[in-house]
Amino acid sequence: MKKHEISFTLNGEKVSLEVAPNDVLLDVLRGRLGIKSPKVGCDRGDCGTCTVLMNGRTMRSCLALAVEADGAEIVTLEGANTRKWTQRLQKKFHEKNAFQCGFCAPGVILSATELLEKDPRPSAHDIKEAIAGNLCRCTGYEPIVAAIDEAAKGK
Amino acid sequence: MPITAEFEYVRPRDMDEALHVFSLYKEKARALAGGTDLVVHLKEGAARPEVVVDIKSLPGLGGIAMKGGRLRIGALVTFAGLIESATVKAKFPVLWEAARTVASTGVRNRATLAGNICSAVPSADSAPALAVYGAEVLVLSLRGERRVPISEWFAGPKKTVLAPGEIVTAVELPLPAAKHGGCYMKLSRYEGEDLAQGGVAALAFADRTYRVAVCALGPVPRRCPAAEAALNGRKLDARSLAAAKTALLAEISPISDVRSSKEYRLHMAQVMLGRALESAVSRLFGKGPRYGEGNIA
Numbered sequence: 001m002k003k004h005e006i007s008f009t010l011n012g013e014k015v016s017l018e019v020a021p022n023d024v025l026l027d028v029l030r031g032r033l034g035i036k037s038p039k040v041g042c043d044r045g046d047c048g049t050c051t052v053l054m055n056g057r058t059m060r061s062c063l064a065l066a067v068e069a070d071g072a073e074i075v076t077l078e079g080a081n082t083r084k085w086t087q088r089l090q091k092k093f094h095e096k097n098a099f100q101c102g103f104c105a106p107g108v109i110l111s112a113t114e115l116l117e118k119d120p121r122p123s124a125h126d127i128k129e130a131i132a133g134n135l136c137r138c139t140g141y142e143p144i145v146a147a148i149d150e151a152a153k154g155k
Numbered sequence: 156m157p158i159t160a161e162f163e164y165v166r167p168r169d170m171d172e173a174l175h176v177f178s179l180y181k182e183k184a185r186a187l188a189g190g191t192d193l194v195v196h197l198k199e200g201a202a203r204p205e206v207v208v209d210i211k212s213l214p215g216l217g218g219i220a221m222k223g224g225r226l227r228i229g230a231l232v233t234f235a236g237l238i239e240s241a242t243v244k245a246k247f248p249v250l251w252e253a254a255r256t257v258a259s260t261g262v263r264n265r266a267t268l269a270g271n272i273c274s275a276v277p278s279a280d281s282a283p284a285l286a287v288y289g290a291e292v293l294v295l296s297l298r299g300e301r302r303v304p305i306s307e308w309f310a311g312p313k314k315t316v317l318a319p320g321e322i323v324t325a326v327e328l329p330l331p332a333a334k335h336g337g338c339y340m341k342l343s344r345y346e347g348e349d350l351a352q353g354g355v356a357a358l359a360f361a362d363r364t365y366r367v368a369v370c371a372l373g374p375v376p377r378r379c380p381a382a383e384a385a386l387n388g389r390k391l392d393a394r395s396l397a398a399a400k401t402a403l404l405a406e407i408s409p410i411s412d413v414r415s416s417k418e419y420r421l422h423m424a425q426v427m428l429g430r431a432l433e434s435a436v437s438r439l440f441g442k443g444p445r446y447g448e449g450n451i452a
Contacts, residue, residue, distance in 0.1 A: 021164035043156045058261040063194045132347025133259020
């Protein structure tokens with residue numbers, strides 16, 4: 001396999017590295033770049049715990065080849081604190097105890113960040129729809145929805 | 156999970172170059188757009204290409220444009236792109252409604268309409284909407300362009316009539332000549348991020364003609380001409396709906412799988428036909444639920 005030299009912006013910093021065609025973005029972020037907030041969950045796009053922002057939109061880093069990131073702007077939870085909503089969400093999640101094990105939290109917070117960037121006044125249904133692809137196996141959805149709702153309302 | 160299969164990756168910027176790669180490698184080349192199906196298939200070994208051709212830098216494959224009474228949806232248009240399109244919402248509301256039911260936001264941000272019909276799973280949510288609108292798939296190869304009606308596109312579960320060496324460049328939908336109301340009714344185990352246990356799309360026109368199509372109720376998504384014939388020319392009421400349900404049962408062939416039994420699907424197909432038609436007729440007259448609401452059975 002011919003390796004590819006790629007460059008992209010990761011949390012505001014330029015990174016360049018060589019990747020093989022079959023390297024998955026999630027594995028490169030975690031294994032080679034030390035970015036541990038996106039987790040390996042289902043590894044097939046269902047659970048949402050590998051969520052990152054690519055060019056401002058949430059995506060499944062388990063479903064992208066690393067080579068596709070060439071030229072992109074990637075933001076993970078580690079670098080999302082410069083975004084307007086992320087820190088407010090994290091504070092609310094902390095206050096509402098909206099984590100149990102925390103495995104889903106990075107993905108949930110990035111999905112909620114994308115939601116509030118698009119629509120700062122979401123309905124309860126909009127919130128549930130926005131995080132429908134982020135599975136919490138501790139079944140802690142109620143405090144999660146409440147935390148996002150309160151972050152939006154600035155309570 | 157790493158991908159164990161080995162392949163080359165190319166990202167052509169020129170259509171001619173891309174078509175030469177597809178022509179040279181034939182079934183050993185796979186097009187990569189959103190990757191939400193392909194990367195899973197690469198991980199599981201269900202796809203074993205020699206070369207993955209990333210089509211995201213090719214010119215002319217993006218954008219949603221209305222021209223001469225036809226809507227052209229480029230092969231790189233994602234489900235998020237469809238949902239955000241005011242034209243799709245206003246002119247092809249059933250496609251808009253169906254797009255909102257596909258997977259979840261993070262997948263819709265990457266997954267394309269063209270990829271959905273190329274994956275050709277029986278439960279493809281976009282397919283019933285494309286079928287009732289009479290969509291055509293635009294296919295390109297070194298031999299030239301051809302147009303495939305969506306009714307001839309699906310060749311079996313996960314199979315299409317796309318030949319080795321060809322790629323999909325766009326999907327085109329003719330604007331219905333008359334005002335319509337419509338609905339895509341999806342049956343799933345829970346609201347949000349589930350594959351359809353069954354799906355029914357319906358269009359209703361003021362001249363009392365109707366169009367019906369289904370997914371996940373047989374090996375391929377399909378129009379249902381017998382159900383349509385039972386309705387055409389008649390007002391939607393208990394009698395015409397009963398006739399349509401009987402006709403529908405004769406043209407669907409659901410299976411039992413992990414998501415539901417055949418019997419449940421046969422029963423719910425009739426329920427959903429009724430709900431889809433009732434919504435479609437209400438919406439035709441400016442009533443009923445707003446598009447995107449109340450369509451998860």
